[in-house]
Amino acid sequence: MVLRRYLSKTKKRLNYAVLKAIVVGRKDPGNIAFGFAIGIFIAFVPQVPYLQTVLALFFAFVFGVNKIAPLIGVWLTNPLTWPFFEVLKYITGRFVLNLLHYSKIHQTGLSVRALEYFVGSIILASLFSVASYFIALEVLRVYNLKLHHRKTGKK
DSSP: OOHHHHHHHHHHHHHHHHHHHHHHOOOHHHHHHHHHHHHHHHHSSSOOOOOOHHHHHHHHHTTTOSSHHHHHHHHTTTTTHHHHHHHHHHHHHHHHHHHTGGGGGOOOOOOOHHHHHHHHHHHHHHHHHHHHHHHHHHHHHHHHHHHHHHTTTTO
């Protein structure tokens, strides 16, 4: 019972610390949303496993964005969601290449399945990262507004 209460309090403190680091670390919601979108993009492009976190931190430093937001975006692809996203990448690439009549691709010597996977990855990475930027931006604006109203006592 005591351990359960301690773990519950620790979890709440950790959640608060992460939220505070994201929101208070940089006041600009656009900066945080851009970092999150970077993480989403990296989560969807094909790469060596376990390199996503390193790439997210690298690009966070390159673009000067919040360092925690890209990590949260990258962690979207975890062992539970990974199979779904991998199949979705392949299906998307196959659909797009069929629309483009990719019969000439067979002559290039590329593996058609690898190309379908790569094209699907890039398309989904682009779409989801742009969408996640605007969603995160709106969520952060609403959160900051509520936080401001709470501090000032307004509703």
